Every structure is written in structure tokens, then in C-alpha cells.
Amino acid sequence: MTAPPGAAVRTAGLQKTYPASGPRPAVPAVQGIDLDVPRGEFFGLLGPNGAGKSTTIGMLTTLVVPTGGTAHVCGLDVVRDAVEIKRRIGVVSQNNTLDSDLTVAENLEFRGRFFGLGAREARKRADELLELFGLGDTRGGNPFEISGGQAKRVMICRALVHGPEVLFLDEPTAGLDPQTRTNLWEVLRELQASGQTILLTTHYMEEAEALCDRVAVVDHGKILASGTVDQLKGTAGADTVITVAYDAPPPDRIHALADRTGISKVEINGGQVRVFATEPDGLLGELVALGAAEGVGVTDASQLRPSLETVFLTLTGRDYRE
């Protein structure tokens, strides 16, 4: 695939506020997002549910109208050149949006025709894609009578029918079993290896780590940090995070830990203590012992190695899944 020059996706100060409706106040879903995704890159928007990822994808795919900032896809403006952008992108939505009035193969065939292929070309292209993705057996089936993993692969095929310049995937593996998820990752890796630009959203840390060249961590409609997974771990989350919940106010001597080398930060919140450490060996045991020395018991304890999850914890000060 010859990639024309220029960024695949570029946004500046992109915003979306949904207007107030009835008793519900206005929702600032996206509050100024800057993205720069070069062609050929596998880029991930990572964040918890409700962070504004889907709204961002909605704006990039022209179906959500921005209320501020600019967004360009393949050098085209998402508001002014919406139709031309739609010709150049493929989108895999979170839900199964296959056409239930058509068979699996017809879904691909008509999608090809919508994008300008002739009827015979479109049928041939549909068959090729289904074979390639191991979906040959499903071709005559109803798209709602195949498995969730198969349906997702059919949707990816459908998004690829017209050879899009950028492929958008919104939470591609949400709700899939682990085996199916790894299979799908394999498919996406192969696609990127063939030169496909991919932008995906996910709330699975391990998915972003496994697939993406670069990741932007999003929360509350803002980008908290972005870079390669290694960069993120290096700058924001090089620490192992140890969390201990005491059954009483934590022992005073814990405050002193913050000054020790190898410990970057200690956060105390009620009975819960969180220690960010570059040298975590033995620390968990020490925290338990400190409590025991003052007669304070431990009700819960955990230790997270440096990962996108600790990056998130460091950036937001709260658990990813809270």
C-alpha cells in the first residue's frame, strides 16, 4: 500500500459538548484533544468507559459534529469534507451493526458497491476477504446467527472492502472471550504489518500494550499522556504500585517512607495506603509488619508491576476500574 504523505489523523483542541437535555446538564464529553497519527501507525486511545473515546472516534468518522477545535482525516476536514472522508475510512463499531436483512457475504458485497465497486467485483472481493479471514463457512449465514468473534471479523472485513486508508475500531474486543480476543489481535497485527493505518479505542490495558505503537491515555475527555507504551511507563509509571488497606488509621511511621530512596510517593487515603516505588522488594511485607507493630491489621493488599495500569494510577491518582 503506498501511503500518501501527511498525517492520517490530526486534531487540534478537538471538543464536543453535548447540549443539556431536559434535567440532564450539558455533557463536556471531549475537552480539547490533540492527536497526530502518521500513516502506517497503530494508535490506541486508552481510557475507562465514559472517557470520551467513542465520541472522539465519532467525530473523526464524521458522525459526531465537533463543538470546538479542528479534526482532519487524510488531510480532509471532518465537517466540510465528510463524504470524501467516509470514502477513505473503514469503521468497526462496538456493536454488531451488520445488516440483518442480508447474508454475511451480501453484507460485504453491498458495502463494496456503496463504495463504488461493480456488482461482480464486489462479490469477488467479498469472497476473497471471507476466505482470507477464515469466514468462508459463514458466507450464506445470517450475521446474527454466527459467533461474536466471527461477527467482529465480518465487520472488519466489511470495513476493509474498499481498501480504506484509515481503519477505526471502537472497542474491538469488548465482550469477546480471551481466545477470540487473541485471535483478533493476530488479525489486527497482520493488517498493520501490511501497512494499514489503524486507530483503536480500548479500555483494556493489555490490548493497548499488545497492539499499539503509540497510546494516548484519555480520561474525562482529556489526554493525560501519550507516547509509546515504554515511554509512558518510563515517564509516568515506572513505579510498582503497592496498595494496602488497614482496618484502622495506618501507622504513623508510614509517612517516613516517602523520604526513602526507591520510593517516589506515598498516598494515604483513610485506611488505605498507596506506595509508588521503583525498588519494591520487601515493601509489601514491611507495610504489613509496620501495621502489626502498632496493632493495626491488613484487610487487603495488592502489588502492581509497572504497566499501563500503574501509569493510569500515577496520572489520575485513582484505580483504573474505580
Next chain:
Amino acid sequence: MTAPVLAPPPPARATLPRTFAAMMAREARVMRKNFLSTFVRVLVQPVMFVFVFAYVLPKLGGGAMAGGPGGPTFSTILVPGLVGSSIIMQAMMAVIFPLMMELNWQKSITDRALAPVPIPLLAVQKILAAALQGLIGGLLVFPAVLFIHADGQAPEVHVANWPVLIVVMLAGSLLAAAGGLLLGTLLNPQKVQVLFAIVLLPMTMLGCVYYPWSALEDIRWLQIVSLFNPLVYISEGLRAALTPDIPHMPAWAFLLAVLGGTVLLTWAATRTFTKRVLT
């Protein structure tokens, strides 16, 4: 899993007309697949109606419902009315049911909107596709109402004015489809049942299907209220074209209503649809 080494697609020539034609081709494929179930559903009501009123009741001796001896048979009154109400019912259902699915279930409307056309054109495509189904529904009713009747109860129908017939059938289908899209985009999807109960049923019962509009002279208020019912103009227009001897509205009145209504409702439905799809 085998590695997907994806060949580039054949060069696509996606122009608006080609995309639009492909979208209509999709409708045609679906219509062909569902032809029997869709149109049997449309036909049952008018067929049962003419069966009871043009066959069973006359056989029972109760056939003097419309006009005495020498007057028009009830079936003559019914032909334009039942064709008109089939057009309306079929076109509205053809647009509303799929739309409710797309807006609610899996939010698949966001996917349909990714087809490379401006969103208002997608609305126009939905109207055209549904109008086509309305037209087919109306045409299919003809044989049923022409041939089901007791001896001596045959409808006296001949095409007196082809241009009026064609304009009213085409514009009537578009009018109903546009109205359906407007209601479908304005209504809360949970209220569709209500729509059928309080909009479609009264509209067909009071749409001058079973009597000509002029016969309402004795119930003046109903005659005036009926003027707000688009089906009235389709029924009356078809009467002018098919049974000119039965009193009917003047051509300017029903043509203005049907054509003007089509333009107005298409404009309004396109706007509400676009608002609903683009957030």
C-alpha cells in the same frame, strides 16, 4: 489463523449516483427476499375487506350499503380508497420499521450513515425506497379489489385520466414515505405501538376510503377535520382518475395537497433525520 495478506481492492469509483444506486439495489435485494411475507401482510386487510363488503354482505342481502339500485356499488367506492390506504400503510411501515431497528437496536444507524453520501441524501434514499414499496403495495391491491365480489357487485372502474392516476400514485407513495420518516425520527421509539393505534388506524378509517369526501356533507365537522388527513387527497385523487362518475374533489385541491405535502414532508423529514443521525 492464516495471515490476512490483503490485496488492494479493485479501483473504486464511488460517485454519489453510483452509491445511491447501490443503496437502492440493496433495498431491491431485501424486498425480493421478503416479498411474500411483506406483501401478504399488506394484502390481507384490503382482501378481507372487499371479501366481506363486496361478497359476503351482498350475498346476505345487506349489500345496499352504498346507494340503492342504479347507484354505484360499494366496491366501486372501495377500489380507490383501498388502493390509497394500502399505499399509505405500506410506505409508512416500510420506512418506520427498519428505522426503529436502526435507531434502537445495536444503533446500526451509525453504520448506515457511514455510506459515502451526505446524510440528507440518506434520508431521501429511505423515502424513495419506502415509496417504492408503497407503490407496489397499492398496485397489488388492484386485482384483489377488482375481482373479489358477488354477482352484480362488480366495481365500475376504468382509467379516465392516466396522468392524474400516475401522479397521485407516485406522489402519494412519496408523501406517505416522507411522513413516515418524519414521524419515525420525531417519535420516541417506544411509542411506535401508539403511533399505529392513534395515527395510522384513524387515518385509514377516516381517510375517505369507504365513502367519498363529498358524502360527508351531512357531517360537516368531520368533512373539515378530514382535510387534515393526507390519505383523503390520495383517495379522492384516485377517485378522480378511476371512478370519475363518483363525486370527488377538484383536481387542483388534491394535486396541491399531494404534491405540496410531498415537498413539505420530504424537507421536514430530511431535517429531522439529519439531526437524529448527526449528534
